[in-house]
Structure formats: structure tokens, C-alpha cells
Amino acid sequence: MDASETLVDALMRQFPFDVSTEEFVQDPYRFFEQVRRTSGPVHRTRSGDVVVLGYFEAMAVLSDPRFGHGAQTAQEQTNYGVPARTFLLTDPPGHTCQRARVRRAFTAREVLRLRVKINELTATLVQAAARAGRADIVADVARPLSATVIADLIGVPEHLRDRFAQAAALLVRAMDPPQLIDAETRERIARARVSLARDINVALRHPSDTGLLRAMAHGSADHTARAETVATCAQLVAAGYETTVGLIANGMHALLQHRDQLAQLAATGPSEKAATAAVEELLRFDPPIQLAPRSALVDADIAGTPVPRGTVVSVLLGAANRDPRAFPQPHLLRFDRQTRHLAFGLGTHYCLGAALARLEATAALRHLLTHSPRLLEPRILYSPARVARSVQSLHVHLNAP
Numbered sequence: 001m002d003a004s005e006t007l008v009d010a011l012m013r014q015f016p017f018d019v020s021t022e023e024f025v026q027d028p029y030r031f032f033e034q035v036r037r038t039s040g041p042v043h044r045t046r047s048g049d050v051v052v053l054g055y056f057e058a059m060a061v062l063s064d065p066r067f068g069h070g071a072q073t074a075q076e077q078t079n080y081g082v083p084a085r086t087f088l089l090t091d092p093p094g095h096t097c098q099r100a101r102v103r104r105a106f107t108a109r110e111v112l113r114l115r116v117k118i119n120e121l122t123a124t125l126v127q128a129a130a131r132a133g134r135a136d137i138v139a140d141v142a143r144p145l146s147a148t149v150i151a152d153l154i155g156v157p158e159h160l161r162d163r164f165a166q167a168a169a170l171l172v173r174a175m176d177p178p179q180l181i182d183a184e185t186r187e188r189i190a191r192a193r194v195s196l197a198r199d200i201n202v203a204l205r206h207p208s209d210t211g212l213l214r215a216m217a218h219g220s221a222d223h224t225a226r227a228e229t230v231a232t233c234a235q236l237v238a239a240g241y242e243t244t245v246g247l248i249a250n251g252m253h254a255l256l257q258h259r260d261q262l263a264q265l266a267a268t269g270p271s272e273k274a275a276t277a278a279v280e281e282l283l284r285f286d287p288p289i290q291l292a293p294r295s296a297l298v299d300a301d302i303a304g305t306p307v308p309r310g311t312v313v314s315v316l317l318g319a320a321n322r323d324p325r326a327f328p329q330p331h332l333l334r335f336d337r338q339t340r341h342l343a344f345g346l347g348t349h350y351c352l353g354a355a356l357a358r359l360e361a362t363a364a365l366r367h368l369l370t371h372s373p374r375l376l377e378p379r380i381l382y383s384p385a386r387v388a389r390s391v392q393s394l395h396v397h398l399n400a401p
């Protein structure tokens with residue numbers, strides 16, 4: 001951004017709408033719709049960057065090896081908020097073995113172990129809230145659930161969990177366009193990054209009996225391997241904490257605003273099957289990650305639109321999930337949709353935590369709905385982050401157990 005350029009000008013070079021406004025934060029879908037109507041599924045900005053709003057075009061980019069992250073460092077590229085370059089921002093072949101290393105530790109058995117814990121913990125949290133008669137679903141259910149599960153997955157000691165959660169909540173801000181992050185927040189993000197890396201390093205020396213750190217500690221003998229393990233775990237915290245909070249909070253918000261669907265779902269029990277299907281639709285409707293950043297690694301095209309090498313390509317997952325060609329009446333919540341949403345991305349970087357996030361959201365939904373939640377706030381606000389989208393607080397009345 002040069003001295004004469006305003007913040008809005010700088011942002012408008014990258015996006016076809018002013019992402020700095022409160023209106024955009026509260027309801028980005030209205031803006032996506034306007035651009036889709038005038039530009040179609042692929043929009044080229046004034047600076048030549050490309051914004052993808054269409055479902056089929058988003059799928060094409062995410063599964064095409066001509067689009068990736070390129071040779072820049074992770075923080076130069078998108079500032080994803082992790083202390084070193086990790087596989088989220090690495091292209092194959094480097095990506096392939098780093099991802100495989102995490103996958104090996106992140107087994108189906110591990111997810112099964114966490115499933116039991118998730119159900120017990122969710123029941124405890126929701127029952128405590130119901131006894132009080134009211135709750136902030138974000139602070140009283142989503143945050144403690146997500147923080148405990150991610151810390152357990154990694155295998156960090158109990159006393160570090162709150163610190164991890166605080167750091168993670170800040171790190172998601174680092175995914176936003178840098179112009180939107182004020183100096184004080186930037187300073188806090190930098191401190192959070194350092195403290196998270198330090199805590200993971202300490203935990204790596206004394207890992208819990210279960211969890212990724214224990215599995216990865218064996219392969220972290222030398223300095224480089226150790227730094228990679230720390231970066232990977234920091235990425236899991238950054239990628240997995242606030243996103244899961246967002247899924248539970250945004251999902252419950254959507255449901256509470258669609259009373260007929262809520263009643264229909266509650267009438268089933270809700271059964272595990274019905275709740276699982278509902279979570280998929282809630283992921284489509286208001287996804288916690290709105291943007292998957294890519295750039296063209298070679299001269300390429302998206303559905304016939306030429307995209308020269310080096311072009312920044314912003315895939316808007318929330319917009320793709322509301323493409324009427326893939327989801328008829330996209331602004332309606334419907335639990336019988338068949339098309340797969342893109343909330344967890346697609347292809348090489350498909351979310352590694354998807355199964356875990358689904359389990360947590362399904363448990364939260366099932367337990368909360370048995371207490372007939374009713375909204376107590378007239379207006380729900382979303383937090384200021386743009387890439388990570390999450391309801392700030394959600395106060396509800398709950399029937400006693």
C-alpha cells in the first residue's frame with residue numbers, strides 16, 4: 001500500500017467488496033450475492049487478482065495442482081499465524097510427507113478415543129448450563145469443549161489448556177488481510193505465537209501419555225525435526241480451536257433463527273443420524289473458514305478465464321457454499337441436501353480435523369437441543385476476523401435437566 005492509497009483502495013485491489021466494514025463482517029453473503037450477479041462465478045479485481053465465488057470453479061481450483069502456495073514463506077504469503085512454514089502452506093511433494101507424518105499420529109483409534117471424551121465432556125458442560133437455566137453457548141460450551149479436545153489431541157498438560165486457547169483465538173486474526181490488523185493486535189499476535197511455540201517446546205519434553213506430541217516426540221530428535229513438530233502442533237491449535245468454536249456457535253445461531261428446522265430436528269431426539277446430517281448443512285450455511293488462499297504456480301485458467309502465473313486466487317468457501325447452481329435456494333437451511341459443501345476445503349489440503357470437528361458439533365447439537373434452547377439476545381454479533389467467521393456470544397435460555 002503506498003502513502004496516497006487508502007485502506008479501502010488497498011483492500012479493493014484484492015476483493016470486489018469492502019471487507020473492512022462492519023456490514024461485511026455481519027453478513028458477507030449479501031456481498032457475495034451482489035458480485036455473483038454482476039461478475040458470475042469468477043471475478044477479476046482491478047489489480048488482476050482473481051476471486052472465486054462459484055462452487056464448481058472453487059472445486060476446480062482446489063483440486064488443480066497448477067494452483068498452490070508457491071515458493072514464498074508462509075508468513076509472507078498469507079500470515080497464517082504459525083511460527084514457521086507448515087504443510088498448510090506447502091505444495092507437494094514437501095506437503096505430502098509432512099501431512100503423512102501428522103496423519104500417522106492422527107489415527108482412527110485416536111479419534112475414537114476422543115469420541116468418548118467428547119460425549120462425556122459435552123454432557124457435563126451442557127448439564128451445568130441447563131442447571132443454571134441459561135448459557136452463553138460460545139463461552140460455556142463451545143470454547144471449553146474445543147480447547148479441551150485440541151489440547152488432548154496434541155497431548156498438552158492440563159494447566160496449559162487455557163493459554164493455548166487464548167493464543168489460538170488470536171492466531172486466527174493473522175489470517176486476515178494485514179491492512180485490517182491494527183498495531184496493537186499485531187503485537188499481541190506476535191506474543192501469542194512466541195508463547196505457543198515455547199509452551200509446545202516444553203510439552204514436547206514432557207508429553208502426556210496420549211496424543212500427537214508423544215507420537216511425534218520420537219521423530220523430533222534433531223533441531224530441525226523439533227522445530228517442524230512445534231510448528232505443526234501450533235498449526236493444529238491455530239487451525240482447530242477457533243474453527244470448531246465457530247462451527248458450534250454459527251451452527252446453533254443458524255438453527256435458532258430457523259425455528260421450524262430446529263423443531264423438526266429436536267423431534268427426532270435428535271438422533272445421531274439427524275444431527276450428523278444437520279451439522280453438514282450448518283457447515284455449508286455459515287462456514288467457520290471463509291477463504292482458501294492460492295496462487296497460480298504456472299499460467300492456468302479457471303473455467304476458461306485465463307489466470308497468468310503468479311496471480312493471487314482467493315477461493316471464497318462461504319460464497320461457493322451458497323452457489324445456487326449447486327445448492328438450490330442456497331439461503332435456506334435444508335437438512336436434505338445431497339451436494340457436498342466445501343467448508344473443509346478439498347483436495348491436497350482437505351482439513352485433517354474434519355472428523356473431530358464433526359463429532360464435537362454433533363455432540364453439542366444433540367445435548368443442547370434436549371434442553372429446548374431459546375435465544376435471549378435480539379442481535380447476534382460476529383467477531384471482527386474476516387477469514388475465520390465466528391459468532392462472538394450466543395446467550396440462550398435452557399430448560400432444566
Ligand code: HEM
Pocket residue numbers: 087088089099150153235236239240241243244247287288289291292293317342343344345346348349350351352353354356357
Ligand atoms: C469446523 C471446524 C473446521 C473447519 C471449518 C476447518 C476448515 C479447514 C479448511 C477450509 C482447510 C483447508 C484450507 C485450504 O485449503 O487452504 C483446513 C485445513 C486444515 N485443518 Fe481444518 N477446519 C476445522 C477444524 C480443524 C481441526 C479440529 C483441526 C485439527 C485438530 C484442523 C486441522 C487442519 C489442518 C492440519 C489443515 C491443513 C491440512 C493440509 O494442509 O494438508 N482443522 N481446515
